[in-house]
Amino acid sequence: MNKLTPGDLDQMSQVPTDKPKDWIKVGMSSCGIAAGAEEVFNFFVEEVKKRNLQIEIKKCGCAGACYAEPLVEVKVEGLPPVIYGTVNKEIATKILEKHVISKMLVNDCIFEVLA
Amino acid sequence: MPIKVILVKDTDSKRADQTRDFHTRLLDYLREINLLEQIRVVRVADIGVYEQGIVIKILPDNTIYANVADSDIKRIVEAVFKENEVVQDLVFKPKAKQCRIVLRNCGKINPESIEEYIACGGYLALKKVLGELGAQKLVEEIKISGIRGRGGAGYPTWMKWNFAREVASAEKFVICNADEGDPGAYMDRSILEGDPHSVIEGLIIAAFAVGASKGYFYIRAEYPLAVERIEKAIKQAYDYGLLGKNILGSSFDLDIDIRLGAGAFVCGEETALISSIEGKRGTPHPRPPYPSVKGLWGKPTVINNVETLANIPIIISKGGKWFAQIGTSTSKGTKVFAVTGKVKNSGLVEIAMGATLREIVVDICGGTLSGKPIKAVQTGGPSGGVIPKELLDTPVDYENLQKLGSIMGSGGMIVMDEDDCMVDIPKFYLGFCVEESCGKCSPCRIGGFQMLGYLNKISEGKGRPEDLGQLRRISQAMQKASLCGLGQTASNPVLSTLKYFEPEYNEHILNKRCPAGKCSSLVNYGIIADKCKRCGICFTNCPAKAITGGKEAGYSIMQEKCTKCGRCFDVCKFKAINKK
Numbered sequence: 001m002n003k004l005t006p007g008d009l010d011q012m013s014q015v016p017t018d019k020p021k022d023w024i025k026v027g028m029s030s031c032g033i034a035a036g037a038e039e040v041f042n043f044f045v046e047e048v049k050k051r052n053l054q055i056e057i058k059k060c061g062c063a064g065a066c067y068a069e070p071l072v073e074v075k076v077e078g079l080p081p082v083i084y085g086t087v088n089k090e091i092a093t094k095i096l097e098k099h100v101i102s103k104m105l106v107n108d109c110i111f112e113v114l115a
Numbered sequence: 116m117p118i119k120v121i122l123v124k125d126t127d128s129k130r131a132d133q134t135r136d137f138h139t140r141l142l143d144y145l146r147e148i149n150l151l152e153q154i155r156v157v158r159v160a161d162i163g164v165y166e167q168g169i170v171i172k173i174l175p176d177n178t179i180y181a182n183v184a185d186s187d188i189k190r191i192v193e194a195v196f197k198e199n200e201v202v203q204d205l206v207f208k209p210k211a212k213q214c215r216i217v218l219r220n221c222g223k224i225n226p227e228s229i230e231e232y233i234a235c236g237g238y239l240a241l242k243k244v245l246g247e248l249g250a251q252k253l254v255e256e257i258k259i260s261g262i263r264g265r266g267g268a269g270y271p272t273w274m275k276w277n278f279a280r281e282v283a284s285a286e287k288f289v290i291c292n293a294d295e296g297d298p299g300a301y302m303d304r305s306i307l308e309g310d311p312h313s314v315i316e317g318l319i320i321a322a323f324a325v326g327a328s329k330g331y332f333y334i335r336a337e338y339p340l341a342v343e344r345i346e347k348a349i350k351q352a353y354d355y356g357l358l359g360k361n362i363l364g365s366s367f368d369l370d371i372d373i374r375l376g377a378g379a380f381v382c383g384e385e386t387a388l389i390s391s392i393e394g395k396r397g398t399p400h401p402r403p404p405y406p407s408v409k410g411l412w413g414k415p416t417v418i419n420n421v422e423t424l425a426n427i428p429i430i431i432s433k434g435g436k437w438f439a440q441i442g443t444s445t446s447k448g449t450k451v452f453a454v455t456g457k458v459k460n461s462g463l464v465e466i467a468m469g470a471t472l473r474e475i476v477v478d479i480c481g482g483t484l485s486g487k488p489i490k491a492v493q494t495g496g497p498s499g500g501v502i503p504k505e506l507l508d509t510p511v512d513y514e515n516l517q518k519l520g521s522i523m524g525s526g527g528m529i530v531m532d533e534d535d536c537m538v539d540i541p542k543f544y545l546g547f548c549v550e551e552s553c554g555k556c557s558p559c560r561i562g563g564f565q566m567l568g569y570l571n572k573i574s575e576g577k578g579r580p581e582d583l584g585q586l587r588r589i590s591q592a593m594q595k596a597s598l599c600g601l602g603q604t605a606s607n608p609v610l611s612t613l614k615y616f617e618p619e620y621n622e623h624i625l626n627k628r629c630p631a632g633k634c635s636s637l638v639n640y641g642i643i644a645d646k647c648k649r650c651g652i653c654f655t656n657c658p659a660k661a662i663t664g665g666k667e668a669g670y671s672i673m674q675e676k677c678t679k680c681g682r683c684f685d686v687c688k689f690k691a692i693n694k695k
Binding site: 002003004005006009010012013014015016027029030031033058059060061062063064065066067068071073080085086105107108109110111112113 | 120122134138155157158159160161163172174175213218220221222223224225226227230233234235236237238239242245246301304305308309310338340341355356357361363364459460461462463464465
């Protein structure tokens with residue numbers, strides 16, 4: 001990796017982090033991991049591979065709503081970004097089947113919808 | 116493609132959940148008038164509003180309606196499709212709103228990717244500081260911002276930096292204090308795990324301000340994930356030339372190392388932390404000299420808390436004036452609070468200084484888990500005090516909390532209801548301080564131990580009225596004569612609970628009774644004969660064999676044998692055991 005110059009920083013700061021690609025972010029700080037986020041993350045990675053889905057599974061930190069961990073944010077084209085809470089393998093399956101594949105939000109599991 | 120989304124949640128926790136029913140009726144109506152294609156209705160688990168009946172949120176407008184009845188459905192749906200129209204009498208505007216400055220990237224970026232941090236504007240503040248700003252103007256900007264140390268003492272950050280800056284020395288140090296010892300506080304952990312580069316950038320800027328060439332992260336060993344993420348982040352910074360020699364092509368060099376804590380609360384105190392890094396036992400030193408003048412290995416050293424450092428990059432990017440507009444006249448910016456205890460939505464809340472305790476604990480965190488009224492909120496950890504429910508509308512800032520006999524501390528906030536005992540709580544905190552005392556000075560070593568002895572006596576029903584006077588006297592000695600903050604503030608929980616809850620202490624002393632039912636020696640368990648169904652479950656579960664009787668005659672508890680473990684109370688399905 002090359003040492004950065006100030007000009008490099010300017011350039012890199014223009015890169016949009018949320019490219020149009022679909023993604024799923026799992027909160028992976030201590031609070032999330034204590035609630036089972038690691039299993040959920042690994043489950044998503046496995047299932048996405050098994051089902052051959054074009055969606056990236058990413059990690060993020062603690063957003064603050066620790067009572068609702070494991071928190072999973074889902075961004076799929078055509079739907080607003082949605083944060084699901086207290087996600088387990090069952091809900092994770094519904095997220096993949098209903099939200100990602102059928103483009104339908106999963107009722108009763110949503111903690112926030114980002115307009 | 117639906118253009119509007121309606122979120123639905125019944126937020127009334129005291130009745131059976133009506134979310135599903137309302138959802139069905141709304142769907143039925145939309146089907147009737149043929150709007151199902153244009154409006155998507157979703158049942159959510161949490162809508163961010165609590166105890167306001169049925170709440171709905173319209174997106175993308177972000178309009179929230181509360182206490183909605185079936186009869187309101189028609190008007191609401193009509194308003195949804197009219198430009199800028201809302202149903203005024205149902206609109207709900209949340210008073211309390213979180214302000215994510217420190218936690219700006221947490222939950223958004225991958226903490227293990229420096230590229231994502233840079234893409235969010237990361238390290239641009241460092242570029243500004245090394246380029247156009249320079250050290251003098253940098254300190255000026257921090258002064259304008261008014262930011263005060265977030266570790267608990269609330270000391271003006273610019274002053275600390277300035278003192279170290281003005282000392283002529285070939286070698287200077289900066290240290291990030293990531294020891295975070297307060298029980299229940301985990302804000303710093305989340306920042307280190309969620310946005311490690313923001314703290315590194317803050318530390319590099321601090322080093323530049325004072326002229327330091329070496330920095331340390333002192334992270335408690337109980338935070339392995341934080342250590343891992345900071346380690347990774349430091350390596351990435353080195354790879355990109357943001358650490359090491361000639362940072363960003365400038366003439367500024369800085370090396371950063373990690374040092375682990377080893378389980379000592381006292382090592383969160385500046386001078387003890389420095390001792391620890393020097394390889395000595397973590398005991399504090401008298402101040403003056405202050406670390407900014409004579410610190411690590413006798414050199415000028417600036418120690419800043421994680422949250423303070425995480426604020427620095429954004430203060431530089433957006434300007435000190437911008438930061439100073441947030442908060443109160445004495446306490447600028449935001450504070451991250453770790454709200455835990457008997458609260459519904461425990462977690463981290465970042466809010467502008469000046470928000471009230473009620474806004475934080477009730478409006479944002481949903482109030483108590485049990486639904487019972489809040490008894491008090493403890494702030495500031497073992498150095499803090501309790502704020503009773505009558506004072507929950509106090510705006511939170513450094514001075515206000517101090518006036519009430521507590522402190523802001525590092526941001527831990529513990530919610531308590533009527534099942535928490537105001538003798539037991541200070542006993543816990545004092546026990547913690549006694550255990551963590553380094554033992555170097557007598558007031559803390561002996562005073563804390565003696566105070567704990569009194570509290571133990573009181574909670575066992577052996578207290579005497581004179582004990583309260585003794586507690587106050589020893590507290591005074593500890594406050595005036597202890598060498599460091601641990602001893603000076605260990606008595607705060609006791610003094611604070613005495614200030615607001617002295618009658619509860621007297622109940623323990625004079626009537627040998629614990630109103631909260633917590634102090635086990637003062638709690639008597641008894642079987643309520645007319646509720647007892649004689650199932651014998653308590654009998655089989657009693658570990659002390661203190662229950663006699665049988666299925667015919669009924670059961671009773673032998674008080675002399677009862678160890679007050681509470682097992683019978685927990686297993687009885689008929690609420691036939693009373694606890695008083």
